[in-house]
Amino acid sequence: MDARDTHEPSFRDSVDVMFNRAAAMLDLPPGMAEKIRVANSTYIVRFGVKLRGEIKTFTGYRSVHSEHMEPVKGGIRYAGNVDQDEVEALAALMTYKCALVEVPYGGSKGGLCINPSDWDVDELERITRRFAYELIKRDLINPAQNVPAPDMGTGEREMAWIADAYKRIKTDDINARACVTGKPSNVGGIAGRTEATGRGVQYGLREFFRHPDDVAAAGLSGTLSGKRVVIQGLGNVGYYAAKFLSEEDKCLITAVAERDGAVMNENGLDIEKLKAHLTGTGGVKGFADAEFVENGMSVLEKDCDILIPAAMEGAIHLGNAARVRAPLIIEAANGPVTAGADEILREKGCVIIPDMYANAGGVTVSYFEWVKNLSHIRFGRMQRRHEEAWHEMLIGGIEEMTGAAFPTDTKKKYMEGADELSLVRSGLDDTMRTAYQQMSAVWNARKHEGVDLRTAAYLISIQKVANSYASLGL
Ligand code: GLU
Numbered sequence: 001m002d003a004r005d006t007h008e009p010s011f012r013d014s015v016d017v018m019f020n021r022a023a024a025m026l027d028l029p030p031g032m033a034e035k036i037r038v039a040n041s042t043y044i045v046r047f048g049v050k051l052r053g054e055i056k057t058f059t060g061y062r063s064v065h066s067e068h069m070e071p072v073k074g075g076i077r078y079a080g081n082v083d084q085d086e087v088e089a090l091a092a093l094m095t096y097k098c099a100l101v102e103v104p105y106g107g108s109k110g111g112l113c114i115n116p117s118d119w120d121v122d123e124l125e126r127i128t129r130r131f132a133y134e135l136i137k138r139d140l141i142n143p144a145q146n147v148p149a150p151d152m153g154t155g156e157r158e159m160a161w162i163a164d165a166y167k168r169i170k171t172d173d174i175n176a177r178a179c180v181t182g183k184p185s186n187v188g189g190i191a192g193r194t195e196a197t198g199r200g201v202q203y204g205l206r207e208f209f210r211h212p213d214d215v216a217a218a219g220l221s222g223t224l225s226g227k228r229v230v231i232q233g234l235g236n237v238g239y240y241a242a243k244f245l246s247e248e249d250k251c252l253i254t255a256v257a258e259r260d261g262a263v264m265n266e267n268g269l270d271i272e273k274l275k276a277h278l279t280g281t282g283g284v285k286g287f288a289d290a291e292f293v294e295n296g297m298s299v300l301e302k303d304c305d306i307l308i309p310a311a312m313e314g315a316i317h318l319g320n321a322a323r324v325r326a327p328l329i330i331e332a333a334n335g336p337v338t339a340g341a342d343e344i345l346r347e348k349g350c351v352i353i354p355d356m357y358a359n360a361g362g363v364t365v366s367y368f369e370w371v372k373n374l375s376h377i378r379f380g381r382m383q384r385r386h387e388e389a390w391h392e393m394l395i396g397g398i399e400e401m402t403g404a405a406f407p408t409d410t411k412k413k414y415m416e417g418a419d420e421l422s423l424v425r426s427g428l429d430d431t432m433r434t435a436y437q438q439m440s441a442v443w444n445a446r447k448h449e450g451v452d453l454r455t456a457a458y459l460i461s462i463q464k465v466a467n468s469y470a471s472l473g474l
Contacts, residue, residue: 008338011313012089017339019092022458025449028466035474036095036465039088040064045134049127051119058114060131062140062148065091065107068468071144073098073105073363075151075182076158082111086313090151093334094363097356099461101435103367108146110135116153128158132165136179141166143178143374149366150182152312155236156194159183178373181366190369190379192424193362198240199425200361201308201332202249203432204353208328211440218328218351220305225250228266230304230326232257232296233311234278237332237359241308242271254304257296257311258284264299265290300324309336316341324350331355346452354454356461357435364431368424379424384417391415 009017016037023033042063048055061084064072074094077087087109095107112131116124135141141148141162150159159182166179173179177188185191192199209215209224220227229251231238238256245251252268260283263269269290277287285292293299300307300320307326309315313335316324321341329345330353331337337345337352345352372379391414395406406414418426442456451459 008314008318008340010085010089011335012085012092014314014339015089015092015335018342018454019096019458019462022455023462025446025451025455025459026462026466028462029470032466032469032474033462035469036066036462037092039091040067042084042088042091043135043138043140044084045131047130047134049130051123051126058112058127058131060110060112060134061087062110062135062146063087063091063108064140064146065109066095066465067106068095068465068472069098069104069106071105071142071147072108073103073147073149073181073366074107074109075149075362076110076112076154076162077151078112078114078116078153078158080113080115082113087111089313090334093356095465096458096461097360097363099464100356100439100457101360101364101431102464103360103364103431105147105363105367108148109151110140110148111151114153121157124158125161128161129165132162133169136166136169141179143173143175143370147178147366147370148180149362150236152235156182156184156189159189160187163187175374178370181369182362183369188369188373190365190372190424191419191421192428193365193369194236195240195244196365196424196428197237197332197359197362198242198244200364200428200432201237201241201310201330201358202244203361203429204358204436205245205306205330206249207433207436208330208353211436213444214351214440219349220327227251227305228254228303229306229308230255230257230299230302231308231310232300232315232336233309233333234258234271234275234284235310237362238308238310239271239275241310241332243275246271251306255299255302256284257299260285260296261292261294262296262299263287263290263292264302306330308332312336314338316345318344321345322348324348327351329353331358334359342454352452352454354457357432357439357453357457360435361428361432364428365424368427379420380418384419387417388415391417 045060048057090109091107098105140146159180162180167176183189231242242253255264263284301323307329310332315336317338318340321344439456
């Protein structure tokens with residue numbers, strides 16, 4: 001059942017309910033909460049593209065939620081159900097997300113009402129370039145003002161088209177590459193951007209498990225290792241989260257839900273094989289070594305330690321929240337738990353690591369990419385070999401003084417200066433750790449007032465945005 005079929009508020013209203021809860025706990029100047037909450041502007045464009053012998057009209061959106069910092073940032077989504085309410089909700093979440101993890105952007109989001117699978121690659125390119133043109137000419141794509149990125153239904157390919165469209169129009173903009181992030185590496189992308197959101201989910205969970213009191217609050221104990229994880233959605237975010245958690249943290253992915261149903265295996269699913277099956281057949285049905293259920297949504301109610309909704313907004317709603325048994329939910333998608341469901345889950349004692357933190361890995365690495373584009377040099381290019389030489393000298397000195405040889409493996413690891421990917425992962429890890437520590441501190445200090453992790457995240461980000469507005473003289 002879709003959340004929008006119930007009597008629940010819309011996605012944007014749902015975000016506002018959560019915002020209002022936190023804003024009421026802050027001592028903000030009169031009118032400030034309202035100023036922060038509302039979307040500054042939403043541009044709607046209807047444009048035509050000549051395709052298959054006729055003119056097809058498409059509807060696109062770019063919403064700017066808050067310009068307390070510029071550029072504003074947020075992905076462009078391609079989906080058949082994109083509408084104004086959705087892009088405004090998502091743009092608001094971008095504002096709070098960027099403030100929380102301290103990436104210096106306001107929030108924005110775009111969307112195109114299109115089902116990408118209805119069109120072939122050449123057609124999609126023409127549609128994307130035309131949509132990009134509409135946004136570029138209004139500075140809704142611009143390295144200094146508004147920087148899109150991938151979201152559902154878009155990826156590196158679409159970002160490359162957008163970057164090229166911008167370059168063709170603004171031929172004298174030396175920072176043209178910074179007009180969009182999530183690009184392929186050959187046109188100014190950065191190592192680790194594609195995996196970033198899933199990687200951020202992993203780093204977020206690792207940091208959560210470094211806080212034993214928080215782990216206990218969820219009724220769990222021990223480390224991430226061996227935890228049973230259910231994932232909804234094996235797209236870019238869900239796939240990397242599942243892959244890293246199973247391969248590197250020894251979690252057991254006991255169920256994966258996709259569009260055509262869900263597969264389950266209590267001993268853990270092989271994510272690489274499952275992804276290959278999904279790519280090859282278009283679904284999870286028929287995957288070997290697993291039990292299949294047609295009602296994929298039912299696995300959200302399955303007994304597990306960690307539930308990761310990594311697909312659409314509104315996956316957990318008034319209709320199923322009471323039956324969700326996971327003691328810990330990490331929101332890899334944007335808005336997967338409606339405001340009503342959030343209340344039910346909170347009353348049950350379920351701990352929710354909120355979206356604005358959990359999926360901030362994507363925009364964090366987008367920030368690194370944007371900085372790289374503006375500096376016109378890849379991270380590590382100047383210092384890597386210099387560091388390597390210094391490390392070599394130090395190891396040589398130790399070996400000479402002690403007369404013993406350094407263990408070969410350690411020596412090799414230590415000698416290699418950091419490449420772009422390790423620097424990106426290090427920056428992302430630091431971002432996720434710092435933000436979690438801030439959230440956890442507020443949560444633990446204000447639990448008696450009913451503050452949970454989501455409210456803590458809102459309290460921190462609203463205060464940061466309010467401080468920016470105050471400095472701007474608003
Ligand atoms: N679409 C992603 C998000 O929702 C990434 C945004 C970005 O990198 O700007 O956070």
